[in-house]
Amino acid sequence: MTLPTSYRAYKSNADGYQNLQLTQVDLREPKPLEAVVRVHAVSLQFRDLLVAKGDYGLPTGAGIVPCSDMAGTIVALGEDARRFFSVGERVCANFAPDFLAGEPTPENRAALGGERDGVLAEYVVVPAYSLVRVPEHLSFVEGATLPCAALTAWNALTGSTPIKGGDTVLVLGTGGVSIFALQFAAASGATVILTSSSDAKLALGRKLGAHYTINYKTTPEWDEEVKKITNGRGVDHVVEVGGLGTIERSVNAVRLAGSVHLIGTVSKGASGIPLIPAILRSIKLNGVVVGSVRQFEDMNRFIEARGLRPVVDRTFPFERAREAYKYQDAQGFVGKVVIEVVEE
Structure with missing residues (x-):
């Protein structure tokens, strides 16, 4: 497919989720080891509330794209990334894209939606090695709950x-x-x-x-x-x-x-x-701070073997992301709150 030249993304300045701004962002071509993913769904964490309120324990940049957890479809791949994935595959990005295996280190711990731009957007460009395939029996909404909480x-x-x-x-x-x-x-x-x-x-x-x-x-x-x-x-x-x-x-x-x-x-x-x-x-x-790509792959095999399905309490459309944050903040839910970027 032909990639659009721009896409919509929310940005946060740590002044409250009520002030999340929906902005237009230029979409670039992927580098050799990168993938462009069309985001279908994003799930919220307690951490996302902390980032939005400026209470996160690690520094975040001004105007950061929030949220760490998404599921989507690969729409473009860099030349070297084509050895590992194909356009059209359903994937999640790992919470910390560079945390591949072993123990967390200062070099691999930077995470989406905190220390680096996140996924509350229509598209993301991420390292292909950070991607994990969504279990076949799960929807995009269910898959979006896996990267952090699961x-x-x-x-x-x-x-x-x-x-x-x-x-x-x-x-x-x-x-x-x-x-x-x-x-x-x-x-x-x-x-x-x-x-x-x-x-x-x-x-x-x-x-x-x-x-x-x-x-x-x-x-x-x-x-x-x-x-x-x-x-x-x-x-x-x-x-x-x-x-x-x-x-x-x-x-x-x-x-x-x-x-x-x-x-x-x-x-x-x-x-x-x-x-x-x-x-x-x-x-x-x-x-415990989330996990590695290898652990993510192991977990997904277990989920498929047992036929487990995530518990999704409620979904919100992309344009009502602030309402989703408010619902998350009220803590009345069971399981996960999800924002649908593309309605299934």
Whole structure:
């Protein structure tokens, strides 16, 4: 196809998502190892709210294109990139385009929608080596949920201390990372304990495979309830997305030498990591920031083998991206919020 000379993209100046500006951007030809991707769908993260509000922990440039997670179709390839992909293939770009395998380094950690331009646009030009094929059974909307939330959950559960059948996993909340963690853990043969403040969300969690559920509003000492469920042993893994408001109870809920995967900061609180209990009980505190292209490929094979489908709470059209941000900010959703750039 003939590429357009320009396309629409949102830009952020860290002055709130209400002030995202829809602008016209020139589209250039791809370099030898690059691909031009027609974006079909973009999913939102809690991180996107931080970037939009100027609260992100890493520096971002003025007028940056926000968001890290997309699915789309390759429409043009540089000469060297044609060895790996073909025009017309459905792909996602990895959260950190240069993070191919192994451990994150200062050289490969720069991510889309934060330290470099993101994907809330009609087209993106990215390194072809950062692309991963979308599982065949998933739509573009479903595929757009994979690069950050799904891969973060996958890295937590299969990274430094891999999950195994028979393990017990505590999942906090029902946001994107948490729902994927629930699905991955259940599909791996683990017993899953899910917390939420909503009985309706917990009911959905049980349909997705949660074996036990705890409403932390009616059971504020949910860590003690976890211990009862596990006969005093504690869980093998905690998917810890809360932060200051939950870390103390998470450490109390995990077994001796168990793993607490530190992912999010969505809950408010004044407590810090309880160092003495963590040390005395040999707790593994595992900081997780998404994952590599190789992990993404491994995860997609698992998703295809198990026939898993992401949970999409609601979609918004491209022109109503600010409304999608507002809906994300309200935190009433389960799973993922997606912006459809091209309506399916």
